[in-house]
Amino acid sequence: MKPGSTLLVTFDGLRRDRATADLMPNLAAFMAAGTDFINARSMFPSETRVCVTSTFTGCAPADHGLVANTFHHPALAGRPVNTGQVDDLMHVTAAGPLLHAVPLGDRLAAAGKSMVVVSTASTGSTHLMNPHAAANGHEVFSCHQTNDRDAAIDRDARALLGPVPPMTTPNDARITHAGRVVTEIVWPSRDPDLCVLWLNDPDLTEHAFGVTAPETEAAQRHTDAVFGDILAWWRRGKGPENLIVMSDHGQITGSALASPAADLAGGWEGRLSPGVFNGLWLDDPSPAAVARMVDRLTEMPWCGLVFTGRGADAAVGTLPMGLTAQGHALAPDIAFTLRSTGPDHGRDAAEQSRYFADYIAVGGGIHGGLNRGELSTVLAGAGPRFQAATVSDTPCWLPDIAPTILHLLGLPAHGMRGRALTEAFGEAPPTVTHTVHTVEHRGFVQHLARWEVGGRGIVDEGWTEGTGAWG
Numbered sequence: 051m052k053p054g055s056t057l058l059v060t061f062d063g064l065r066r067d068r069a070t071a072d073l074m075p076n077l078a079a080f081m082a083a084g085t086d087f088i089n090a091r092s093m094f095p096s097e098t099r100v101c102v103t104s105t106f107t108g109c110a111p112a113d114h115g116l117v118a119n120t121f122h123h124p125a126l127a128g129r130p131v132n133t134g135q136v137d138d139l140m141h142v143t144a145a146g147p148l149l150h151a152v153p154l155g156d157r158l159a160a161a162g163k164s165m166v167v168v169s170t171a172s173t174g175s176t177h178l179m180n181p182h183a184a185a186n187g188h189e190v191f192s193c194h195q196t197n198d199r200d201a202a203i204d205r206d207a208r209a210l211l212g213p214v215p216p217m218t219t220p221n222d223a224r225i226t227h228a229g230r231v232v233t234e235i236v237w238p239s240r241d242p243d244l245c246v247l248w249l250n251d252p253d254l255t256e257h258a259f260g261v262t263a264p265e266t267e268a269a270q271r272h273t274d275a276v277f278g279d280i281l282a283w284w285r286r287g288k289g290p291e292n293l294i295v296m297s298d299h300g301q302i303t304g305s306a307l308a309s310p311a312a313d314l315a316g317g318w319e320g321r322l323s324p325g326v327f328n329g330l331w332l333d334d335p336s337p338a339a340v341a342r343m344v345d346r347l348t349e350m351p352w353c354g355l356v357f358t359g360r361g362a363d364a365a366v367g368t369l370p371m372g373l374t375a376q377g378h379a380l381a382p383d384i385a386f387t388l389r390s391t392g393p394d395h396g397r398d399a400a401e402q403s404r405y406f407a408d409y410i411a412v413g414g415g416i417h418g419g420l421n422r423g424e425l426s427t428v429l430a431g432a433g434p435r436f437q438a439a440t441v442s443d444t445p446c447w448l449p450d451i452a453p454t455i456l457h458l459l460g461l462p463a464h465g466m467r468g469r470a471l472t473e474a475f476g477e478a479p480p481t482v483t484h485t486v487h488t489v490e491h492r493g494f495v496q497h498l499a500r501w502e503v504g505g506r507g508i509v510d511e512g513w514t515e516g517t518g519a520w521g
């Protein structure tokens with residue numbers, strides 16, 4: 051065990067209020083016994099690769115430039131980059147930097163620290179956890195690529211555990227396999243400063259069956275059982291000093307299909323990347339053209355929050371991208387979410403639902419927007435420096451995780467947007483204020499609630515009221 055070492059376990063897509071003692075007893079007990087960050091939040095857009103990149107750079111999309119799961123990039127003409135596919139990420143990398151912020155893995159390598167990634171996530175997500183792993187001398191065990199690769203960690207895993215089992219929904223066998231790689235290979239023979247274990251359930255099963263479906267609850271129980279084995283191993287002192295658990299975003303119910311590409315066809319030139327989060331790159335991004343498109347968008351029944359401007363200023367009837375830390379030069383000219391469909395404008399946690407554009411069937415789980423159910427994440431830690439049985443209500447988000455890991459290793463987090471969550475170590479928490487930003491345009495009202503935590507902005511939630519009052 052190395053001083054300051056950490057195992058970071060991610061439960062993809064686990065909404066905080068679904069991490070219950072009934073469904074996930076080991077996780078719930080761990081969270082209660084350590085420092086539990088009850089106001090932890092995801093990113094905007096609340097999409098996995100945005101979340102991965104924000105977690106492993108300590109920065110937001112405005113800094114690192116991975117502005118959505120799929121987005122138009124100058125390196126790929128004619129179609130958006132699919133960040134879930136490592137091949138697409140390699141196309142972007144060949145044309146210029148993939149990321150515009152320094153990854154955590156690079157910082158650790160520069161300090162002579164080791165990092166291992168063990169992942170059941172997509173090839174793109176796994177790559178983004180430590181994009182320069184090979185150059186850094188760090189190992190990556192990906193359940194997607196392992197059986198035909200011949201890296202040392204793959205050989206060791208095959209020799210001890212056999213081949214990686216097939217992917218299923220729920221992904222029980224692979225998740226068990228990944229957990230065993232951590233406890234039976236990574237620590238006994240690598241003893242790293244940081245290991246990341248990324249479990250792609252319950253996200254995978256939520257998308258397929260729904261947030262509260264029996265299949266999803268079974269996936270939660272299985273991931274919790276795997277975590278229980280890890281917890282028992284960690285408590286025996288076999289692993290790292292610190293254990294941190296997180297989720298990258300939550301999910302809510304997809305209730306109605308929207309077709310922004312069809313409904314917006316004609317009358318404009320440019321590119322659309324549709325989803326719960328939508329990006330519009332206009333050939334003519336003049337203020338008049340943006341205003342025309344905003345008027346058109348906000349009369350659509352499925353239109354949610356609309357962002358423009360990449361900075362502090364925005365077109366009439368839209369919120370500035372700067373409020374969500376999404377305004378990178380690669381960001382779209384207009385970003386918009388699909389509307390919530392639940393009661394109370396989608397603010398009721400138990401009933402959260404929304405329009406969706408693709409990928410799932412009605413009733414399946416979805417994410418990407420600004421509903422609290424999408425943004426509300428799990429974050430808790432335990433170890434020698436963490437306060438025990440402590441609830442921290444200081445708001446925090448994914449970019450705070452890397453600075454906290456660096457802090458535990460005695461390393462600085464210069465240039466990161468996030469901050470080390472030192473209130474978990476007994477220090478005074480920063481000052482927090484909460485503000486709701488509202489814009490109204492012809493009867494369509496958009497709200498964005500946001501914290502300032504020691505001068506750093508974190509989005510709490512967003513919602514809309516009314517419809518565009520036209521005619």
Ligand SMILES: [Zn+2]
Pocket residue numbers: 062063097098101253298299
């Ligand atoms: Zn995810």
